[in-house]
Amino acid sequence: MKALLLIAHGSRRQRSNDEVIALAEKLKTECAEHYDIVQAAFLELADTLIADGIENCVRDGARQITVLPYFLNSGRHVTEDIPHDVDAVRPNFPDVEIQIAQHIGASTAMIDMLKATAVNAV
Amino acid sequence: MKALLLIAHGSRRQRSNDEVIALAEKLKTECAEHYDIVQAAFLELADTLIADGIENCVRDGARQITVLPYFLNSGRHVTEDIPHDVDAVRPNFPDVEIQIAQHIGASTAMIDMLKATAVNAV
Numbered sequence: 359m360k361a362l363l364l365i366a367h368g369s370r371r372q373r374s375n376d377e378v379i380a381l382a383e384k385l386k387t388e389c390a391e392h393y394d395i396v397q398a399a400f401l402e403l404a405d406t407l408i409a410d411g412i413e414n415c416v417r418d419g420a421r422q423i424t425v426l427p428y429f430l431n432s433g434r435h436v437t438e439d440i441p442h443d444v445d446a447v448r449p450n451f452p453d454v455e456i457q458i459a460q461h462i463g464a465s466t467a468m469i470d471m472l473k474a475t476a477v478n479a480v
Numbered sequence: 481m482k483a484l485l486l487i488a489h490g491s492r493r494q495r496s497n498d499e500v501i502a503l504a505e506k507l508k509t510e511c512a513e514h515y516d517i518v519q520a521a522f523l524e525l526a527d528t529l530i531a532d533g534i535e536n537c538v539r540d541g542a543r544q545i546t547v548l549p550y551f552l553n554s555g556r557h558v559t560e561d562i563p564h565d566v567d568a569v570r571p572n573f574p575d576v577e578i579q580i581a582q583h584i585g586a587s588t589a590m591i592d593m594l595k596a597t598a599v600n601a602v
Contacts, residue, residue, distance in 0.1 A: 360602065362598050364594070366553075369553065369555055371555055371556065373554070373555075374553040374555045377553055377554065377585070378553070381590070381591070381594070384591050385591060385594055385595065385598065388591060388592075388594075388595045389595055389598050389599065392598065392599050392602050393598065393602075422602075424598060424601045424602065426594065426598055426601070428552060428594070429552075430488070430550060430551075430552060430584075431488070431491065431496040431499050431500070432495070432496070432499065433491055433493055433495075434493065457601065459597055459598065459600075459601035460597060460601075462552075462593060462594060463499075465593050465597055467589070467592070467593045468503070468584075468593070469503070469510060470510075470589070471584060471587050471589045471590070471593060472486070472503070472507055472510075472548065472550070473507065473510045473511055474587070474589065475581055475582060475584060475587055476507065476511050476514065476515065476548055476581065477511065477514050478581075479579065479581035479582075480482065480514050480515075480544075480546065
């Protein structure tokens, strides 16, 4: 089974975290052909944290997990913190393949999305 | 003249800020038919700050300015801090129309972009 774990920063404002959880729910529907499990997790400040999110996926049967950072910039969180948290739990699940996808800000479609928003606003 | 001001949070890590500035440069090319001026500005921690960004646009001849928040969640920065900074400078430029577009995380295309990244990673 394949799992997708959407990782956001996490906020003290629960409404922000709920937006991410709702996004993961939508993504679950959209990616049903490709992923059996789609869940949200957070780097800090909110439940579920990355390690717990990975553990939940494995417990639900995942043997391939794709971690997708919902971050705009390739800052420390993307380049260091998320890989660190993922690497910390890898030894616990030697039979599970865990990979980190590119952060969403690196998507080539970002410029099109910004353009659409900018043009609609004129 | 119309200006687009792409607003990111701002980081102590200059490379992150440079990514936003590079994105604004790309957006300038993409939106040339719709905006005469396209620049990046930051909420905090980095130059140019929002107030200075707006002032620069006006000095360059802008009479309509669209502020585009490059933020994923509708947290305090989007709902309070950016509007606060924009409202603070409005009285200085009574002849300039300044509007705030929806933050990029609210784009309906976000789910498609996430799906594309997730599916490419499988």
